[in-house]
Amino acid sequence: MAVLHHACAVPLARAAARSRSLSAVAAPAMMTGVSVPSKARESRVLIGMSEPELQQLALEFGQEKYRGKQLYHLLYQRKVKDIGDFSHLPQVFRNNLQEAGWRVGRSPIYHTVKAADGTVKLLIKLEDNRLIETVGIPVEDENGSVRLTACVSSQVGCPLKCSFCATGKGGFSRNLLSHEIVEQVLAIEEIFKHRVTNVVFMGMGEPMLNMKSVLEAHRCLNKDINIGQRMITISTVGVPNTIRRLASHKLQSTLAVSLHAPNQKLRESIVPSAKSYPLDALMKDCQDYFHQTSRRVSFEYALLAGVNDAEEHAIELAKLLREWARGSHVNLIPFNPIDGSDYRRPYKKAVSRQFKHLSLSFFTIFFTSPWHFQVHLPCMFCEGPGICKCSGVSQSYCECSENKGIRCSCCLWPTEE
Template identity: 55%
Template sequence: MLGLRGSVVAAAAPARGRGAGAGGGRGGGAAAPARGRASSSSSSSANGRREVPMRPNGDGAGSRSRQADGGGAAVAARAPQGPRPGGDRPRQAGQPGQQGEQQQQRGGAARRDEERDYSDRSDDGAAGGVPTATFVPRDPRVVDGPWSRLDASLVTAAQADARLAAEGTAPLKGPEQGAVLLGQSAEALRQLAASLGHKPYRGQQVWDELLRGARNPQLRGARSVEEMSLVPQALRDQLSALGVRTGRSVVHHSVTSPCGTTKLLLQLEEGRLIEAVGIPTADKDGPGRLTVCVSSQVGCPMRCTFCATGRGGWARNLRPYEILDQVLAVQEAYGRRVTNVVFMGMGEPLLNLPAVAAAYHLLRDCLDLSGRAITISTVGVPNAIRKLAAMRLPVTLAVSIHAPNQQLRERLIPSAKVYSVGALMQDCAAYFKMTKRRVSFEYTLLAGVNDKPEHARELAALLRSYDLASHVNLIPWNPVDESEYTRPSNTAVAAFRKELEAANITTSLRVTRGLEAAAACGQLRNSFQKQALPEPQPLR
């Protein structure tokens, strides 16, 4: 529920005593709880019992919370039910059409070792058994504030739209009108082919044609059913008659800067535009890394004052297959394998958490990316960081903090009025305790606003006051048209970093890439989409 100046706005509101995490439950959870109540899913209830976040179920959304008695410190997480989003890995020996077997296995052993090390460790460090979801209470004095009417409208719409997360990843049960193929498992496509009267291996060929570029970056995956040359014409005709789509988008425009950074403007099926960025990193011993910055929403409802995406409005959440498609598009553009994926493009990933979690599994299954190669960024959504921790995804969490105190953060990020710095930091500490994974803090430097040495000292003091392993990533601001902000000088950036390092805060400086390619998030889209997307009307 959203506390709204005495009234309550529900977005798939949970029953009393249930967890209220953003993006959670089947169909997206509610946002901040009503004013005066503790906002965490693990906060104390009126009857003295406390709620403990549980492991997500198989559809990628967080499962409902379970209540624990006051004396217990941990509750065993429930094992996932049903197939994992993206389906089982198609690695059955002897099946025709599995040309990519060897490439899929590459890196698989290291990934399995990582997952075993992660999932077999309980919160107290013990090995063997299902990980536990440790109860980490918030300070009862820290509560979430009320949303403004416009922000409540936007966030409510985004979380309600999270119900679409299952589309494209729910296993097909047979011929379905207008089904999306990308994101389906090879087994689901084999069953689809059999239900249409063909040998099951024909479905494997459909899967191979879709992910041709994933297995061999020199090739391009099929963007339409008719492009699947390995698939018999009879099966293609049947799929076309059903209105089946591949789920691949069209590259509307691309810009490449001299440093090699490429920004793709992708046109979705309904005509809306999203951005995906490829960032190559040179390596003297080889081609180096290729990082893809993906979008999680069409636009963004958070309206951060320094961000170009928020200026273009918000339309909807992206489906899991639309996130996978961005990575495939960048890999095909470069003709080399993607090594890292960061959810730092358009949108707030934790407002679309079910789809982001499902996309994580697709990236693992289709591209063999490990959890350590995937970063999920957030500006902060009430309850969502704890819900992400309960999902036990071995990813890197990056928190866009951008200010060391509440007053300045509210100026830069409107949602900070609801989700205070104190609540955000306590949830980050809980994430570290529950996952044992370091939290990265993103800090965009704005000239004369938050880039002074005293801001750096205040940020260092803030991070040291919480029990968590952290890292600060400094980001000099990328200019945005018609913005009140300016880019800081190199001298100011160096002085800020020096203050943090003097306080023993691990710090890195993001090298600015692609300024010629409209690098600011959302800027390229806005240059083509001259009119902002319509926003939901403020609640009355």
């Protein structure tokens, strides 16, 4: 079955720490007479509720307040998936919760794909039978410690229709509820049997078009699941008025902006929604985000051969960032082709050119290699594995590689004539 992939998720690898740093930084029907908390009344889902809310829920079911604390522990520490398995709670409390229509809020994993490098993509089936993607990326450091990043979706599909985005081609269904975002992180932890350390809102959808649920999920991930705010990244292609709104919450999380072009005209051709958000206004809002939060903005730049990878583009990009965003992160991402797209991956020389001009301007540059996305598991804005240019067979089984299942370096880039 065809799976949606999100082109606005180009910063995935940087946030997942798969990137290589190339320069250093310079300068319910309830019991009689019992009410339901307003938040719970909307969904009757336990995941996403805070400890005080769960304590209040316990009281409203005629239980002692400490039962809410036990409920909190079962949800976020033991990560129990079904109310019937809440063995620490009285049977009558469990029965009343279920009879009132309450549920934990954990959707089944519909499909799992694992890459050779350990990256796992999950397809999760929601209550209304719609499907969303989430990705888990494990990274082991030199000391053997594992950092596990969850790349989560914020919408079912995406309405922005960026020109290189497969998710946008699939259309838009609805916004995700906050618990549907949180449960993606819990699903990754279940698969890996390891705590998620980083979360990136870079899956399907535009997070800024679902700000309410994203902020609620952010609170839960930080306060209840204990993921530090600085370990959470929110990505956006740019939606008018939303960056300033996000900045007003004074979060200590990273803002990742999918830029993809150094000027307004070119950006509109790549990101049609940019027509309603002039580049100067976008950059000014990014500057405001930095001033209000003291958090540097990360700019994502998908390199498209013959479109935005020329030397003039590199010079223009460096000038733009010098003017508006000194000290920012820049993530260069060579494009991975998708079906139905005329875009191509750039030559190595074009990537080096971009790096050269940005490094001379003293930016922190990350280069996202396409390699690890190519083996079995494409990145969130790719469709299908493609064909090895050397052997002509599926790149997952590239015969020209010294190690079976791993593409050799000559397969990563188009041959430059």
